[in-house]
Amino acid sequence: MEEKQLQSAHLLPPPLILLLLLELSLVSASSSSLDGDLSALLAFRALSDPAQKLASWNWSDPAPCKTWLGVCCAQGRVTRLILEDLSLSGPDGLPALTRLDQLRVLSLKTNLLSGPIPDFSPLAALKLLFLSHNNLSGPIPPSFSSLPRLYRLDLSYNNLSGSVPATLNRLSRLLTLRLDSNRLSGPIFGLALPNLLDFNVSSNMLYGAIPPSLAAFPTAAFAGNQALCGAPLASCRDAVSEPSRPAANATTAAPVSPAAAAPVPPAAAVVASSPSSKPVAAPPGRPTPGSMSRVAVVVIVVGDFAVLVIVSGLLFSYFWRKFASKNPSRLQEGEKIVYSSSPYASQGGVAPGGWGGGFERGRIVFLEDAQKFDLEDLLRASAEILGKGSYGTAYRAVLGDGSVVAVKRLRDVQVAGKREFEHHMETLGRLRHRNLLPLKAYYYARDEKLLVYDYMPNGNLHSLLHGNRGPGRSPLDWTRRMRIAAGAARGLAFIHQASKASKLAHGNVKSSNILIDKTGNARLADFGLALLGPAAAARYSGYRAPEAPAYGRRPWSSQRADVYAFGLVLLELLTGKPASGGGGVVNLPRWVQSVVREEWTAEVFDLELMRYKGIEEEMVGMLQIALRCTATASDQRPRIDHVVKMIEEIRGEVSPSLESFDSVTDSPSTSEDASATTVGVGSQ
Template sequence: MEENPLRFSAHLLLPPLILLLLSELSLVRASSSSLDGDLSALLAFRALSDPAQKLASWNWSHAAPCSTWLGVSCAQGRVTRLVLEGLSLSGHDALQSLTRLDQLRVLSLKSNLLSGPIPDLSPLTALKLLFLSHNNLSGPIPPSISSLSRLYRLDVSYNNLSSSVPATLNRLSRLLTLRLDSNRLSGPILGLDLPNLQDFNVSSNMLYGAIPPSLAAFPAAAFVGNPALCGAPLAGCRDAVSKPTRPAANATAAAPVTPTANATATAAAPVPHAAAVVASSPSSKPEAAPPGERRRPTPSGMSRVAVVIIVVGDFAVLVIVSGLLFCYFWRKFAGKNRSRLQEGEKIVYSSSPYASQGGVAPGGGGGGFDPGRMVFLDDARKFELEDLLRASAEILGKGGYGTAYRAVLDDGGVVAVKRLRDVQITGKREFEHHMEALGRLRHRNLVPLRAYYCARDEKLLVYDYMPNGSLHSLLHGNRGPGRTPLDWTTRMRIAAGAARGLAFIHHASKASKLAHGNVKSTNILVDKTGNARLADFGLALLGPAAAARYSGYRAPEAPAYGRRPWSSQWADVYAFGLVLLELLTGKPVAGGSGGVINLPRWVQSVVREEWTAEVFDLELMRYKGIEEEMMGMLQIALRCTATAPDQRPRIDHVVKMIEEIRGEVSPSFESFDSVSDSPSASEDASATTAGVSSQ
């Protein structure tokens, strides 16, 4: 029988058709891991969440979707960022379609109307930043979040999430931000320990129990709105622990007694409870001791005389011990209070003979006694030494070089006085030369040194008093309700003024490179006109290196434990860069306590994760049109805080960059020539800066 040729041809064509179908299936699978697959997932999300057509730009007709689709960014042919904030996106399960974006690193859907549970996010293994706040999401925090090992920031605040805070979040060892506030979470938060956490908030939930010690360092605002939470930084847990036990005891006493219930209660209740009930009842009679138990002797067998003697003796011992303790502590308290009173009322209390004895040491006949002298550095002599020593004073603060006071003179004048300590310049003439050189530095952005007092054991510096405090207090003081934020214009003006003052110091001496030596936000003061002025300039040569005391502003090349005076202009630029970061972020620079974040490292980590907007102070978000200026200032700050000194700009270049951002162009430091250029002045400046490290 002859074979049908059609059947024969079908047999020949079947294997190629199967191979073609398999290849098409493989292409479909490959497309799910390609840009086309990512775009298909985005279109599925749009179909479920965009009834208002806010994502109209998401269209296949666009040739370059990564640059034309709203909120979409790509890298290496994959979607890596999706930022869609405040677009009124809605939909119950719209988030599920985004789990196919397996190369997504940043997902921000803040301030939308998305609802439903948070889906399984485990496919998003590359995710680093997740912001879902201000939506209508519900259900528990999914355990799959703990599998996102690269996650740095998680913000699901202001939703309707319920259930508890999962302890599996501890697996997110890189987490810097955890915002769970304003949800309906319940249960305890014990066991939560994230060592790198910097921003944490669980306020306005229904959590209860003790706050774990690992979270106690965060402010109380991170926990408020949970009435049953207790422990530092909130109220202690003693009341919260004792209260639940009282209703249980009352319930047991009030429960109806039945044979079965009574037997159960008797078996379960500890014996001391029954003893306490008997002892608390005046009319109760002592029960007979159980067989075999020895009865304790009662006081009834003791004579009244013995009882009286014992009571009187105990009372006498108590009186004697109380009297001794009272005398001991009273002497300590009185001594401390006396010295504190003198220090609060007088700037100098250890060298009062200088004022009261007219330079004669009591009982010493004046041998070897140095009365010291008051030297005024300008012609405006407004007070005498005795006036200063009699002045009532208020401590403004204690710094690395001494204690600062606000002194009110008899005529009502107010000056700022710094009482130096640990001065390593022992020669009187050397100290005087240094003070005269600093006194010649006159600039509108420097706090002028008006006078100094020099004796062997006492050295005082007198400055103009700045009534508006320091930049540190303006930035970080009272960050709570009722605070008046420091606006962007004021921050820029302070930054520009401080930079000009520092540039003047660096260029004031032609013969040597003079440095400030202790640039920080507490040394940038504000005068009555709102002008920024640098304080404590040039004091780095008087004592151990300030870098050793203030490690937060210490340049990488500075000695960590400086025993000798040290300063450099490059280190000044680095410290000024940290001040700029303070102005931009609103966060304080880390000190030696370790309780505050390392500001340059934190900023660099956020910028490296391509989420630069998270760097800036939230108080600046209310101002519109300043984004470009903030970014420009951030670039300057990062250049100033470069690790290598030769990679930092000179401070005069920093001034020019700040002025360009502010839209100001001033002559090139026209005020530099206000410092005396006489030969004697140059010589004095050279002498005072001897030993200062060069750039």
Template structure:
């Protein structure tokens, strides 16, 4: 009896000890011990070549001395072990690292199936590419609601792509290429996805509209896929498989024709020759009628009248030097400028560059081969007569700076108002950042983005300080109005036009300052509003997101930072740049300061210039923000590419 009592007491002590150990491992410093135990189990299973010799249980500071391991607040948060010849089915022990945010095991020899990783609820970046993992993609991955980047490419995975990926609201990267995946992708809908590659699998069916904006290379190597952006059309529902031959063709083939059906079949349809003859006749009649009408109306129109010019081909439509219209004249601001008249613009070859809130921009090639940019203004406010218009334009023409697009000339008439600028052949910063965001795109490096920001800030600062009375504002700062000249130098365009149109022109696409008046019909611009819009441009440079993609880009960035995910706001293309974390955070803090809700809390643009100059020189400015107690998750998930070829910015 005494022996049983002693055993019972011993059992109670063991249970108590188990509970105490469990509590200890779930809090405080013992949590790190639990993480390290999982790492040691992983090492024992996969490190046959001795690459992880630094993983020693007696190491005094494993978070700083263990290869590839990073910690935060007493837990392992980052594990990066790439190209170390790790092998075996060894991933399962890592599921104990419940605070892990970055896991990269790419370019090893790991095998077996992907285990249940649903316990890694904090995981944001998961890279398992270039291994020998097999089996289906586990649905447990789709429970990782914080996941931003997922790369399982170049493995031996098979089966369908789980449609539960649609439940991942933050997913920006999905790379599943070079596997053995099958099934349809028509149900995939990932609206926030920026980087997709499903190539070299055995997928079938139609590419869904939600993924059709990605380039064909993202779907190449799947013979069963069809629809945009692929060249193969979907001939049958949900599949690009071969359509069965037409039954009429089969039944009319020799040896398969039923007896007694010759005559009825001939009478039941029109022969191919008859169809061709009818179509040819209709086309010939259409050409003849069109030619007669063209010749008839051409004779009734004066040869130099612009009214015969087709929309989209020429610049000027309403004005004419003939009839009852007021005749204007071209006014040039530089003695060395090549002189031309309105008639030269009428004869020029013009290409529409885009429509904005203040008018339509054209590229005009004159008879002598010179190229200019012409902005045809919309209707100006009634308060702006000819005298006011000319005084304002002349004031704008006096503003000259290497980072501003110079105004060369203007044309004023009652029915036509044109501004002639230098032509910028390098396109806009908007196209540089957001054009072709898919496979095959040349990444825009950090140095290029900083130089764009600095050039735009210097140009804006010159506008703000060039005129004391009245104080001038740009009024329409946005990525499409930062252009690149033939040398690749960024230059601000469209400055000072805010007074010539409604404030709604500068209030679209996410650049509108909160204090802008609710009455969009009257002109409005302010220097504080310019700083806000410039801050949005900085956020575009940092995040890679267009301001129009998010309803309020500054507030979205703030929400991510508040969730302690500061590193996750940055563009995927910047993750491959090393040693710039401090500069990126400093620029982010500056951008958030520029987009403060209260105008009084925003810095002056001259201060912004000094900050960016400091960042560009390798510093971090005179203000910084902590990355929310989290080291940067700067794992490169980009494929190997050549060195950046910046567009000369």
């Protein structure tokens, strides 16, 4: 009998024999031992590795926790399994991994796995689960609610269908939920995960209102769902509900039945369809009730439209004349530079067009060896708007001789008067460093203040990092990112060391204020302007230090707040995510800290950096610097000159010492303490 069984076994195909042996080993091995874990892994390999990428998985290996690809162990058990981009495929391998009951991290991103997601509830220790960029199908299993320690769940870029289960609300520790680019449908109004930092459900078929708990996430987190509404998308009152779906502003998430969604028939039709009623004929020569001639409809519509046009015209004329009579100068406010219809008083007389009567006569002042030109040359220059920043609008102006300058038109300037403004401009004009954008000239009048800079043709760091992330993009490589970080840090350190008495600060450090010159060198712009107007903290909240005033009416800046904002810039360089919200992340420092705390640092870095080899140590070093700079307590942040040294050590080079700052008079905006500068403002 035994001989016959052996003979029949030899007749089975080899793959089936292998599976039988693996199943036998799974039954015989203890489920709470390393042997049981390794048996589960071998079963997964047999079912999901046709390309033989897991050839290092071998029973005879004496140290599988060290040599098996992607396997990490702790206390004699498999705790981390990271198998990304290995062409793993098939629908049957995933259930074998549910035997790894001590698994904390499972990442199978960018493979070809298919079939439904198995029941992962046996993996009670699981903290991080990444299954994105596969071919998984079927619904999101409700068994995820049985993973109380789960922090991150990424199921994006699959073929999942069905609804987003409300049982996910039981995952009270969840920080990341990515379900984008699937075929999910139904409402999400019942979703309430208060600790979420990274969320994305874009490119699905979801509908209904967005819950208030998710309204803080950016628009991109919900894009591609045609029937979603509510903040941050369009108001539900403006949305049009689809047939057989609930209204966009409905308070319940239950779908509407086809019968309920059908249009309600008119009362006359109901009466006519009643078996006990008789049809009622209309009197001859009269239209039937509820009907109207086509001519009457056209006359009514045309008449209503004509009345609307006349009323709108009268109201527009009345308010336009009233506004123009009170403040004629503001009518041309948006055109002063762009179209050269300037109201500025010229150096020699009245400005062109007769607009100079109501304006104080001003003059343009050049600093050091700046190229000199007449004010009229500047006002007649062809110009285009570059953008609007925290302190004013920037223009690109082409002068008559072909040279190009950048002009910033300040707004909400709050200094005591002309002398204080000129004193501050002279101080800023003497700040000369290869990583600063020098102030060339300034113009002061009671109603207008202009600053003139060199024009930087290569844009700013924000556009290089976050602009055009789609096909055809030229990514910012690691070497350039490091060079920009080091240059910006040197420029900021020079500002901080420029005047020790007043503790001069930049006041508006952000990636859009790091410009790139013709040689690829980083130059800090807008430094020192924080002391001219109300605290800009509320305007760029993504970079706002915790200790900064949220809605400051008085000018405020701080060197320690500069360091915090620079740490945000470093995080942008490392993660590829914008600091001021976007990419599905609300608070970038908190998100990074939460990922690092869970020992999953690789998830932090920008995917565009993953193509470069041998930079992991440098990236981790820069990440440590960024986290120190963004410490919540200001006294725990390093000084910027220490940051410069740490960056140079990572780059393996040491630059010359910071240039000395000679004969600089303190700005009239003196500090009240050693770390912050706050200025009282007098009325003009």
